[in-house]
Amino acid sequence: MNYDYLIYLAIILLGTKLLGMLTRKAHMPQVVGALLAGLLLGPACLGVIHDTSFLSQVSEIGVIVLMFMAGLETDIQELKRSGKASFIIALLGVAVPLLGGYAAAILCGVGSSELSASVFLQRIFIGVILTATSVSISVETLKEMGKVSSKAGTAILGAALIDDILGIIALTMITSMADSSTNILLVLLKIVGFFLFAVVAGIVFEKIFGAWIRRYPLPNRRFVIISFVFCLTMAYCAEEFFGVADITGAYVAGLVTSLSPKRDVIYHEFDTVSYMLVAPVFFASIGLKVVLDSMSSSILVFTAVLLVVAVVTKVIGCGLGAKLCRYSNRESIQIGVGMISRGEVALIVANKGASLGLISDGLYAPIVVIVVFTTIVTPILLKMAFKKN
Amino acid sequence: MNYDYLIYLAIILLGTKLLGMLTRKAHMPQVVGALLAGLLLGPACLGVIHDTSFLSQVSEIGVIVLMFMAGLETDIQELKRSGKASFIIALLGVAVPLLGGYAAAILCGVGSSELSASVFLQRIFIGVILTATSVSISVETLKEMGKVSSKAGTAILGAALIDDILGIIALTMITSMADSSTNILLVLLKIVGFFLFAVVAGIVFEKIFGAWIRRYPLPNRRFVIISFVFCLTMAYCAEEFFGVADITGAYVAGLVTSLSPKRDVIYHEFDTVSYMLVAPVFFASIGLKVVLDSMSSSILVFTAVLLVVAVVTKVIGCGLGAKLCRYSNRESIQIGVGMISRGEVALIVANKGASLGLISDGLYAPIVVIVVFTTIVTPILLKMAFKKN
Numbered sequence A, B: 001m002n003y004d005y006l007i008y009l010a011i012i013l014l015g016t017k018l019l020g021m022l023t024r025k026a027h028m029p030q031v032v033g034a035l036l037a038g039l040l041l042g043p044a045c046l047g048v049i050h051d052t053s054f055l056s057q058v059s060e061i062g063v064i065v066l067m068f069m070a071g072l073e074t075d076i077q078e079l080k081r082s083g084k085a086s087f088i089i090a091l092l093g094v095a096v097p098l099l100g101g102y103a104a105a106i107l108c109g110v111g112s113s114e115l116s117a118s119v120f121l122q123r124i125f126i127g128v129i130l131t132a133t134s135v136s137i138s139v140e141t142l143k144e145m146g147k148v149s150s151k152a153g154t155a156i157l158g159a160a161l162i163d164d165i166l167g168i169i170a171l172t173m174i175t176s177m178a179d180s181s182t183n184i185l186l187v188l189l190k191i192v193g194f195f196l197f198a199v200v201a202g203i204v205f206e207k208i209f210g211a212w213i214r215r216y217p218l219p220n221r222r223f224v225i226i227s228f229v230f231c232l233t234m235a236y237c238a239e240e241f242f243g244v245a246d247i248t249g250a251y252v253a254g255l256v257t258s259l260s261p262k263r264d265v266i267y268h269e270f271d272t273v274s275y276m277l278v279a280p281v282f283f284a285s286i287g288l289k290v291v292l293d294s295m296s297s298s299i300l301v302f303t304a305v306l307l308v309v310a311v312v313t314k315v316i317g318c319g320l321g322a323k324l325c326r327y328s329n330r331e332s333i334q335i336g337v338g339m340i341s342r343g344e345v346a347l348i349v350a351n352k353g354a355s356l357g358l359i360s361d362g363l364y365a366p367i368v369v370i371v372v373f374t375t376i377v378t379p380i381l382l383k384m385a386f387k388k389n
Helices: A004-025 A030-041 A053-073 A076-107 A119-131 A136-145 A151-179 A184-215 A221-242 A246-257 A263-289 A297-324 A329-338 A344-355 A361-387 B004-025 B030-041 B053-073 B076-107 B119-131 B136-145 B151-179 B184-215 B221-242 B246-257 B263-289 B297-324 B329-338 B344-355 B361-387
Strands: none
Touching (some): A004 A030, A004 A053, A004 B053, A004 B221, A030 A263, A053 A221, A053 A246, A053 A263, A053 B053, A076 A119, A076 A297, A119 A344, A136 A151, A151 A184, A151 A246, A151 A297, A151 A344, A184 A246, A221 B004, A263 A344, A297 A329, B004 B053, B030 B361, B053 B221, B053 B263, B076 B119, B076 B297, B119 B297, B136 B151, B136 B361, B151 B184, B151 B297, B151 B329, B184 B221, B221 B263, B263 B361, B297 B361, B329 B361, B344 B361
């Protein structure tokens, strides 16, 4: 028996934590540090660690857990309340980057005939990656400035919730097409089938699970285990029976579980498994996949173009949406700027695309750059947008 | 990419939890249910799940986490206080089952020339498996009867602590010999080398870690991560550089970490990862390895003999030790009975032996039977031993 995976795991946990603490000191989220740790340890720099099947399976569980938690965090009541304005902001905030990413991909000639998916899907997938928003860094910045409950602040929070859902829908559409590129009608049928299945499974689960929880009011391990089982089963069924991404299944499972009265306990326990084991492996494994050999000059140009597109399209998309909903010019800019940062969701989406032949390995580097850059730039721009009093 | 491991994981988590709840209802520990779930799902019954490399690696992390937690639970202060009496009880409680298991193995002709280790080591290893004590079920029973702080109760707790350490030493000796059966002197040198290394690493770690914790008094994730890194590193170094079992390394890491002021926080977080993911996989994987085809009549006879030996040798060994320390006859029997139950440690030891060619797959079944039987019988006998007032 080979015990290398033990020391790999130890190195990954140590590296992601140490660099995460450094980036935290520099007022950046720990995700940035974890990414850099993977980059540093992987073939791009030191070459200490290589991607093994064990690491990739643990990292897949990491993605599933992260997406489940994203669903779990969604406040469906809040979503109903924030309503139409948030929806319009999110819709344009997804549509404009989607088209912008697609246009950038055409402009730079991205897309390879060597991959299994068609060049059209590869290009539109670049757009899908750009749709993801991660507002945690904006929320922290807003908190620091005492502006979370400002008009722009609430709009950002509401729009981010809906942005997640729209992003999942875009991802589901594109990845399903990559899986069985033959018949678009069948693909749509399967997606509809999955969402019907999800609704039925969700209602049944919520009824049984909810009744059980009401009978045993104590916080209890069995609820956590059962929700983990539900999460894994939905992820598996999505992939296996509907050709829908496993992370979509996990997200939907999280949404359903968010209705449970034990939501906070469940979230807390998942969070422990996430930070102690599966999430560091996932973030590091993204860094491990970055290969700098493939950083040709065309990729460098593409990275620069994509960076600009990523920032500009979110500001324009969300800002326009806000303007349509009668926010002032200043507030519209604040909202647009608050939605710039991409985080773990962009990485999760990119990872999924790579496993489906939608993006080549060479594109990992630009995506990591965008996640890191937008995360750094968002709090700076956000402070500027608010300070212009 | 194949997603079967997701549904395997879901089935294992659900199965171990449901059967664990059933056994809990029957006043047995959940470990018994988890074992039965593996038995039921594996090739011995339904054949739904097969042992994959992913499951075996996750289960190995499970073992490491369980042994780390066993070390973490050890109260070194308590150990000093309980002192000589506990030591004598534990020593005889290890020595008698060790010899008893060896004798039973000779009697039944256990040991195969097809395995890599010598027949002598294979037989003595049966004894090593019998040394392990798991007092959690006794502690629960004593609590129920309000006898935890009785004279016999404290003796059981103290002896169980030392029993663990003596068991680890026996395991380390035998497994090291199996690894490099050529030179016994070199083996001993390596074992001594490992313990020297462990002491130095432990002191260095405790100093740095302790100083750090005192500087940042808040409970914090970084401490948990760092202790996990320490645990994995010690496990890896034990195997890789000293030919000592990885679980020995993990146990020692747990002992060192038990001195930390953050011990309770660390224990709690490890416990979450353990019950949510790695421990169910480990217990189920033991059940998965049981193959009933190999339950020949000779194995059935051996199972029966070993059962009697397992119960009798613990009672005699510990009882004799207690008698030597001037406990009354009644108390000596109570102490002996309280130490009967084997639990996860026996499974962990057996698992280790299998990976080193010390026991054949056919012996999993008798060992599982012993763990289940001693766990069921201990509370019943213990109540009888106390009720004879």
